[in-house]
Every structure is written in C-alpha cells, then in structure tokens.
Amino acid sequence: MNQILTVIGALDSENDNIIYDIIKEMFIKIGYRIIYEKQMISLLIYGKSLILMIRLTPDMIDHIYGLGLDIDILLHKSIDTAEYANSHISDMIGNTKYIIMNIDDKEAKYILSDDIDGLVISYGINPKATITASSFDFSNNSRFNLCLQREYRNLHGDKIEPMELPIVLNLMGKSNIYYGLGAIACGLTCGIDIDVIKDALFSIRGMNRYLEKIYDGSYMIVDNRCNLPSDYDLILEEIQNIKYRDGYIVNGIEIDEGIYTVKNNLRIIINWAPILNIRKIYFYMDKEEDLIIDNINLLFERYEIEYEIFLDLRRCLHNSIQGLEDGDLLLLMGGDSLEEGKTILKSLI
Incomplete structure (x- = not known):
C-alpha cells in the first residue's frame, strides 16, 4: 500500500507551540492516530495518509534545513522579531508548497520574499485575510463566522470554493480564534472537508493549563x-x-x-x-x-x-x-x- 506523506511545520519561538498541539488534536479527532511521537515531532496515520508534524523552533529549523527536508505546509502564528533574520527560515519557506500565515502579526511580512513559489494563505481578523472571522461571541466557548474569501487548490489539486459558515470552537479566549483559523486553513489544505473540521473543533480540548x-x-x-x-x-x-x-x-x-x-x-x-x-x-x-x-x-x-x-x-x-x-x-x-x-x-x- 502506497503511503502519501504530508510534512507540516509549525513555526514558533516557544517549545509549547499551541497551534501545533491544537492541529494535532484536530487530526486525532478526525480519525488519525499517532504512530510515533517525540517532543518536537509527531507522525500520524489514517488509511494511506501519513502526516509528519514538526515544531519549527529556532534550533529545529536549523536541523531541518541541514537534513534538506522540504515542508509541504508551513504554519505561522508569530515568532520573535529577531528570529525573522534567520536565513534558514526564508530558505525553507522558499521550498514550501503552502505558507499559512497570520496576517495580523505585523512582523509576518519578513518571512516572505520575492522568490517564494508556494501559495500564501493568510488568516486573521483582518478583512483582507484569505481566511477570516467575524461576529465573535465568547463565553464557555468561542463562536464566530468563518469566511474563506478566495478559492484555491489543496495539496491534492482539488478546488476549495469560497465559503461562509458559523464555527463553534470548544476553546475560550480571543487568542484561540487564531489557533482555530490556522487549524481550519491547515485542514482544508490537506483535503479535509470543512464539516469534518468543524465537528473536530467543536469537541477539541486544547492545551493543558492554557485557558x-x-x-x-x-x-x-x-x-x-x-x-x-x-x-x-x-x-x-x-x-x-x-x-x-x-x-x-x-x-x-x-x-x-x-x-x-x-x-x-x-x-x-x-x-x-x-x-x-x-x-x-x-x-x-x-x-x-x-x-x-x-x-x-x-x-x-x-x-x-x-x-x-x-x-x-x-x-x-x-x-x-x-x-x-x-x-x-x-x-x-x-x-x-x-x-x-x-x-x-x-x-x-
């Protein structure tokens, strides 16, 4: 049986990269199971699909660059300003197929360069984002309207049409909206149906001792x-x-x-x-x-x-x-x- 491997890198400064853990939990809710896991990497499987998730902290970026491993999907939430100067970040992003970027991070533009061949998918509260959210309601969970404003093709070449629908994220606080949007963008890019993603996020537990x-x-x-x-x-x-x-x-x-x-x-x-x-x-x-x-x-x-x-x-x-x-x-x-x-x-x- 031929396995299809997708490499997902979560770019952050901290070892406790929340977006990494939320996306991993989303995949598990969908039906993936972990077959190998260490502090900085997780390997998940579901049928013929293999997903390798990597925490792209500064040290890990240098290791991945040295191995010559290409990233299929790079997820960005925010990193320390000084770390945007790391040339290995721009080199790695240059070979990345999809860059899922938090448009509301003012420093995010520094990870992009003119020689990027991959597709940039922006997310955030900014109305110019590819994937944005509005009409927030925060109580024991987070409710918002999701809007995908432009069509694009996922990793398998399938077209994802613009959409607008309500999302209930079983997490509290405004910051978790960003993690939810990043997870949705990642799931859609991997070819997962939005209703499946929506159901997974409705029951997600989130990070230990983070809200x-x-x-x-x-x-x-x-x-x-x-x-x-x-x-x-x-x-x-x-x-x-x-x-x-x-x-x-x-x-x-x-x-x-x-x-x-x-x-x-x-x-x-x-x-x-x-x-x-x-x-x-x-x-x-x-x-x-x-x-x-x-x-x-x-x-x-x-x-x-x-x-x-x-x-x-x-x-x-x-x-x-x-x-x-x-x-x-x-x-x-x-x-x-x-x-x-x-x-x-x-x-x-």
Whole structure:
C-alpha cells in the first residue's frame, strides 16, 4: 500500500507551540492516530495518509534545513522579531508548497520574499485575510463566522470554493480564534472537508493549563499556567472577553519566585480586579513566608477586594468553590504550585 506523506511545520519561538498541539488534536479527532511521537515531532496515520508534524523552533529549523527536508505546509502564528533574520527560515519557506500565515502579526511580512513559489494563505481578523472571522461571541466557548474569501487548490489539486459558515470552537479566549483559523486553513489544505473540521473543533480540548476549562456547568472553572507578570496580564486581558457574572481567583504563589516577581504579579491582579468584577482572591502559598504575607496585606489593604491566604491547596480550593453561584467564573492562575489543582477540584465538585 502506497503511503502519501504530508510534512507540516509549525513555526514558533516557544517549545509549547499551541497551534501545533491544537492541529494535532484536530487530526486525532478526525480519525488519525499517532504512530510515533517525540517532543518536537509527531507522525500520524489514517488509511494511506501519513502526516509528519514538526515544531519549527529556532534550533529545529536549523536541523531541518541541514537534513534538506522540504515542508509541504508551513504554519505561522508569530515568532520573535529577531528570529525573522534567520536565513534558514526564508530558505525553507522558499521550498514550501503552502505558507499559512497570520496576517495580523505585523512582523509576518519578513518571512516572505520575492522568490517564494508556494501559495500564501493568510488568516486573521483582518478583512483582507484569505481566511477570516467575524461576529465573535465568547463565553464557555468561542463562536464566530468563518469566511474563506478566495478559492484555491489543496495539496491534492482539488478546488476549495469560497465559503461562509458559523464555527463553534470548544476553546475560550480571543487568542484561540487564531489557533482555530490556522487549524481550519491547515485542514482544508490537506483535503479535509470543512464539516469534518468543524465537528473536530467543536469537541477539541486544547492545551493543558492554557485557558483550560476544568468545569463547565452552572458556573465555570478555568485554569491557566502563569509565572511572570506578562503571563498574568495576557490571560486577564483574555478573560475580559468572556461572559460571566462575578469573578473569583485562586492565585498560586511559589516562594522560589522571589518577592520582586510576586509583587509585580499581585499588582497586575489588582489592576485588573475592578475591570473584571473580581469579588475575592484566594492565595495559596507553597511555603509560609512572612515577607510575602506582609506584602499581600500591604498591597490589598488599600483596595476593597476580599482575600484569604492558605497554606493547604485542597482547603484553598474547597473554600473557593463554596460561594460560587450560577454564571460565576473561578480562575486558577499560577505555576507548578497549582499543578494538582485540576485533580483536586474534580474530586470536590
């Protein structure tokens, strides 16, 4: 039996490339199964179709270039500005059949050059994108209208006609719209029917601890890994797009973070609290540290935000869900100290 191999490269700066994981999960939902997997690559099979997925981080780009492996579909979300100068990126893209590019990334133009032979498929909120989205509705999932504005031919030579249809993405937050659009563009280019893609995205679970829904019933519990102030700021900005009644936060504080980082994280939470209608914050500390406790008290005594400090995670989580009512949102934010939060909460609910 002759196998057809498609090589998909997901271009990003981070090892935890979210678009890579979402597209892989989409293929699994469609019926593909993983036959080989390492940290940077996954090999999937479905009938005669083989898909090799590669995380194109800077180091991996150099390895792939050295091997002379051609990429069939290159997926771009965003990378650090300095990395656009890597000549191996432009060399690799020059031999790529399809470049699926986030048009809303202002630096994306630097990955393109005049000698590109492949087809560029842009996606994003920009109305000029090949694949765009409009009429957003964010709650416990993301709803939008998908519009493919120009026809093109997929990897098998079949024509994909312009289309417009509603999509329900079982993921929260505006940023996940981009991952959804990238996944749709990739699926269509691979020759997968849009209705099959739509069904897969409706039940997709997404990344562990990235706007992850732990519970979605009368109230909602969401978990997100946060370590730095920028992580807190980014995720709280995402939360403002979600519909809910009152908001509550469980914040995991690790002593090893250091007082400087902890204080900056706390200031981010304080700044967002009135905007997001945060009623109470439950602090969990992995160790008792008087300096951090004193700083929490000093920072919060000036604001009308109720808070409690716990040294036991189970007790902290137990208390945090006791007052939740219909339509409320409980947001878990922290690093390794909240790693067991999902398991504990599922035993409590």
